[in-house]
Amino acid sequence: MSANPLSIRSHVNSHKISLRMLLNRFESMLMESMSKAKKFTYERYGSAPRVYIACTEDLMMSASFQRCMIEHNNKVKEVMEIPEDHMAVFSKPKELSQSILELASKHA
Numbered sequence: 001m002s003a004n005p006l007s008i009r010s011h012v013n014s015h016k017i018s019l020r021m022l023l024n025r026f027e028s029m030l031m032e033s034m035s036k037a038k039k040f041t042y043e044r045y046g047s048a049p050r051v052y053i054a055c056t057e058d059l060m061m062s063a064s065f066q067r068c069m070i071e072h073n074n075k076v077k078e079v080m081e082i083p084e085d086h087m088a089v090f091s092k093p094k095e096l097s098q099s100i101l102e103l104a105s106k107h108a
Contacts (some may be wrong), residue, residue: 049107050076053088053099060086077107 029108039042050073061069070076080099082088088096 041054051103052079054081055084056081058086
């Protein structure tokens, strides 16, 4: 599924998009350090409780694709839906953070 990059960010202003582009540099450094980390194993990763936040207005990942990801990610304990687009971390960071904290307090 290809989407217009601007439509993906339908709720995000240009300032936040510019900030995200700057953060890409830090992401590449993180990926480099992660490549040197120990590999994931069931004992280290697979045993962690899994939850999923579905963004109902996501134009990049359809609802059916999100459901497929949930079904193939074994033992998802809870799915929370929020009325946001693909870039919820930038368009509604406070609301997303509250959702993450709520899920963490229930499943930690």
